Amino acid sequence: MTTPLLGQMMDVPLTVSSLLAHASRHFGTTEIVSKRIEGDVHRYTYRDCEKRAKQLAQALIRLGVESGERIGTLTWNGYRHLEAYYGTTGFGAVCHTVNP
Incomplete structure (x- = not known):
């Protein structure tokens, strides 16, 4: 009997x-910096981004969105867009981004 060949790069x-x-x-304390359309600069960390993306994913699930469904986003390229991308694709939905 042979042992399975395990990948050497990742175990997840x-x-x-x-x-x-x-x-x-x-890199939880590393800042993500983006300029908002309102003109100011928004700063927060990767840890904050993950928390907010998970909140969005949970809200979409509560609304009945299932894995594999398509979600369209219309946001400027900034921190909200990043959260929308990770929040939708993180639980298996398909994120269709429309950048104005």
């Missing part, structure tokens, strides 16, 4: 949600 699946979890775990 490479999913969108695991990317943000990795950033939060290893």
Whole structure:
């Protein structure tokens, strides 16, 4: 009997949600800086982003969105767009981004 060949790079699946979890775990206090359309600068951390993306995912699930369904987003390229991207794809929905 042979032993299975285990990958040498990763021991977890490479999913969108695991990317943000990795950033939060290893670089949680690193700032994400974006300029808002209102003109000011918004700053928060990867840990904050993960928390808000999870909140969005839970809200979508409560609204009845299921894995595999398509979610369209219309946001400027900033922190809200980042949260929408990770919040929708993190639980298996398909994020269709429309950047104005």
